[in-house]
Amino acid sequence: MESDSNNMADDEVVDFQDKISIENIADVFELCQATCPVRYLSVLMYMSLRHLGIKWTDSDNILRQIGAFKSETSHKWSKAFLSGDFDEFVSENRGGKHSPDFWNYFPEIEINAKQFTLER
Helix, strand or coil: CCCHHHHHHHHCCCCHHHHCCHHHHHHHHHHHHCCCCHHHHHHHHHHHHHHCCCCHHHHHHHHHHHCCCCHHHHHHHHHHHHCCCHHHHHCCCCCCCCCCCHHHHCHHHHHHHHHHHHHC
8 A cells, every 4th residue: 555645746746847947946055055054055066966977067057056156166175075074174264363463462552442432
């Protein structure tokens, strides 16, 4: 005896080629960005496209259209993930402060400058 879900699937055959546009995929991608970093989503999409045999340049076009990282960047992060370097994959590496600035040497001047600005 077949389950009801199998019967429903047979009755409601959907032709995804006609129903799904690149804009639909981009919308779902954007929704997913609210809960998952774009890097993870880009790597997932890139690895999926490449696994399915999509050429690198075609993958790049698809990734750009949906708002993901380019193939070059996605490939770099895919290599980090596949090499087992999980710390590198999840790190932000956004640079940050590399040297002290003026206010680190003269914090009292910073406080006075802020007070002066507020009093004006």
